[in-house]
């Protein structure tokens with residue numbers, strides 16, 4: 078490979094800024110803008126300046142190398158896509174307001190791809206005819222479009238962002254498991270090479286559909302995901318995906334259910350206080366409407382319902398809260414005193430804590446009255462047990478029972494076993510060995526390439542600025558000419574030599590900029606090693622500084638080259 082030419086800051090299209098952008102909340106947003114890596118073009122839409130593009134390109138290269146290593150073949154599909162395939166899978170409607178929909182001059186409907194399952198499925202349908210054509214892994218690195226509700230946090234959550242998305246196509250479940258395992262390994266290698274601290278967490282499939290799925294989460298305060306981490310075993314899961322086994326208990330000793338007068342107990346707290354029981358002994362029932370039908374959601378009185386989980390359970394149906402009008406239309410639903418034992422024609426879902434045999438104090442479906450000894454499976458039926466409570470720090474680990482820790486994290490990758498959802502919708506078959514058609518099974522796998530840059534910035538920055546790991550840094554060494562002509566001459570000379578030795582060199586050769594400003598900028602920009610031509614330039618002596626540790630040493634030109642190329 079040809080050596081990269083020395084990059085001169087005197088010519089670089091990037092200005093460093095002293096102040097944080099006014100709307101910036103997270104470190105990566107502040108620093109990537111201040112250090113001249115990115116500029117905001119519109120809400121959630123970003124321009125990558127030369128230094129940023131280099132980092133982005135390095136992330137892409139690592140992703141590409143590891144995808145090729147598992148046999149992935151790179152393609153590039155369009156971002157502007159026709160409506161029909163998304164109609165066939167239902168996602169034109171299901172995707173909701175996040176989907177950028179548009180029309181061409183003839184009134185035809187199009188979308189900007191938020192993810193490409195449909196189009197990859199159709200491509201394979203067009204190209205693969207026989208079992209001999211499979212398995213195959215295809216990937217692309219391309220812009221994705223999602224009209225995010227809150228495009229904040231800079232490039233962490235863009236409305237246009239760069240994603241590596243790949244798709245596996247296999248003949249059977251074992252094949253899918255193999256392709257999934259290959260991706261999992263490749264992702265581990267990618268994130269290790271990027272220098273990201275990450276955890277693999279059990280996840281929910283969400284809008285993608287399918288069964289098994291895991292997320293790669295990078296712990297960071299700026300993250301919008303919360304994951305539960307067991308301090309004792311290897312359990313780690315997005316709190317969205319923490320789920321408990323149903324543990325039925327023996328209720329043979331529980332007396333018959335009985336109504337008890339409970340005046341002035343509008344809340345769980347007042348009820349628990351009046352009866353002298355913990356809130357966890359009570360069962361609260363939240364009413365919602367799912368596509369217009371009333372559904373009750375039961376959870377222990379000391380727990381909160383996580384509406385995102387309720388919505389995810391019923392997706393793509395829409396979930397709304399009940400209104401005054403709904404109560405007016407259903408006199409049997411007594412506000413504040415709803416109990417599952419008296420519910421007629423209402424679907425009842427409950428947290429697994431409401432297991433068969435558990436006994437509860439709950440509403441008696443009469444004003445100012447509750448009922449006690451109301452037993453699940455005896456006095457009422459649960460239509461479906463669903464994990465719907467907000468997970469709390471200290472909740473038991475589903476695997477070993479130890480209290481869970483909760484941490485914030487950034488989702489940097491997500492892998493799914495889709496199964497046949499898309500192949501069924503778009504009728505993707507190949508001819509099997511026995512001459513009969515076989516329905517193909519799929520996986521889909523994403524990495525937020527632009528988001529990974531921001532996640533790395535979040536995890537590695539210090540109070541002086543960015544601080545990149547070597548492989549993704551925009552240069553291997555940042556040479557600073559701290560002085561006048563003599564220093565500049567030495568800086569340029571050593572830069573050329575380092576470049577000839579194969580290093581990527583950024584040199585601060587700006588005239589009329591003080592050494593102090595150059596030092597501050599070099600720390601802000603975050604190249605891992607900084608080589609200063611300063612006070613002792615006349616003797617051919619330079620100072621090499623480690624950006625992270627701040628350690629310095631004085632070296633001759635030859636020593637510096639030897640050290641940096643070692």
Ligand code: ATP
Pocket residue numbers: 192223225232233234235236237238239240283488489490491523524525526527528
């Ligand atoms: P999130 O929960 O953060 O919205 P998602 O679950 O919708 O993400 P996927 O559909 O799994 O995301 O997309 C694959 C990857 O693309 C994610 O793991 C993430 O790294 C990245 N990604 C998703 N949305 C964005 C975005 N708006 N900006 C930047 N990267 C994104």
Ligand code: MG
Pocket residue numbers: 292488490491
């Ligand atoms: Mg995801």
